Amino acid sequence: MRADRGRVGATWNPVVWGLVVWGLALALAWSLPGALWRPVAPPPFPLQALLPAGLAVLALAVAAPLAAWLGGPGLAVRRPLALLEAPPDLLWAGLLLALWPAAWGPPGSGAWILAFLAAALPSEVRWLSHALPGERPFPEAWGAQAVRRVRWLALRRLWGRWLAARLPLWLTATLVLERMLGVPGLGADWLARVSGRDRAGLAIWVAALTILWLLARPLEPETP
Structure with missing residues (x-):
C-alpha cells in the first residue's frame, strides 16, 4: 500500500508543481496594471487567423x-x-x-x-x-x-x-x-x-497554454 502511495505521489507531484507555476503566471498576467500613459483598447481577437494557424x-x-x-x-x-x-x-x-x-x-x-x-x-x-x-x-x-x-x-x-x-x-x-x-x-x-497590458486577454492565453501543458502530461507513472 505504501509503495502504491509513493508511486502515485511521484506521478502527481510534477503535475502539482507545474500547476503552481502556471498559476503564478496566471496571477502575474491578471495583476498587470493598465497602460502607463494612455488607455489602449484590447484588440479584437483575429478569428480569421485560426484556420491558417x-x-x-x-x-x-x-x-x-x-x-x-x-x-x-x-x-x-x-x-x-x-x-x-x-x-x-x-x-x-x-x-x-x-x-x-x-x-x-x-x-x-x-x-x-x-x-x-x-x-x-x-x-x-x-x-x-x-x-x-x-x-x-x-x-x-x-x-x-x-x-x-x-x-x-x-x-x-x-x-x-x-x-x-x-x-x-x-x-x-x-x-x-x-x-x-x-x-x-x-x-x-x-x-x-x-x-496594451490586456489582463483578461493575457489570462486567457496563459489558461490555454496551461490546458495544453496538462494534456501533454503522461497518463502513467514514468520510470526513473
Whole structure:
C-alpha cells in the first residue's frame, strides 16, 4: 500500500508543481496594471487567423514526425538539414517577398504558411530525430521492420509532449512572419495584448497554454 502511495505521489507531484507555476503566471498576467500613459483598447481577437494557424500546425505536426520516422536519429547530424535550419524567420520571409510575383497581389495566409513551414520544419525534424533512441546494434540487427517499429513507438510517445513544448515557441516566432507579410495572426495578437497590458486577454492565453501543458502530461507513472 505504501509503495502504491509513493508511486502515485511521484506521478502527481510534477503535475502539482507545474500547476503552481502556471498559476503564478496566471496571477502575474491578471495583476498587470493598465497602460502607463494612455488607455489602449484590447484588440479584437483575429478569428480569421485560426484556420491558417491550424493548417500550419497540422502540416508541421504530420511532416516533422514523418521525416524523423523515415530518416531516424541520423538526421540529427546531417549537414544539409543544419544548413536549412540556420536561416532565421526574417530571411525566409524576405526571400518569399522577393520571389513573390507582383501579379498575384500581396502575399496572404497561404504565403505565411509556406514561410512558417520553411522556417520551422528543419528545426523540428532535428529536434525529433535527436530525441529518438539509438539503433545500433539493436534494433538495427533485427531488420528494417523492427527499426521502423521502434521509431514509430518512440515518436508516438513523444508526439504530444513535443507539440506542447514547441507551440509557445511557434506562437512567438510567427510574429516576424506576420509583420513582414502583413498577415494578422496569433503572435501579433499576443504582442498587442502584452504591449496594451490586456489582463483578461493575457489570462486567457496563459489558461490555454496551461490546458495544453496538462494534456501533454503522461497518463502513467514514468520510470526513473
